[in-house]
Amino acid sequence: MTRRHQGHMNGEQYLANTSPSKREVHDLDNEKTACQIDEIIRAGHDKPYTSRQAANRDGYDNCAHCIGGSTR
């Protein structure tokens, strides 16, 4: 349950899953095991964001586990 410095991540709070079947953004400061962040990084689908709104603007939905599922 921590920010990452691996894959494409360099300590940013938000991680977007670029997998075409997922397209979700996660809040690493509120990470849940259901988010499977390490699996996302291992698959190379991690994209860092410092702002959740920026990820939403890029078309990523909020993760239901760590953010709550709304897009705002």
Ligand SMILES: [Zn+2]
């Ligand atoms: Zn999540």
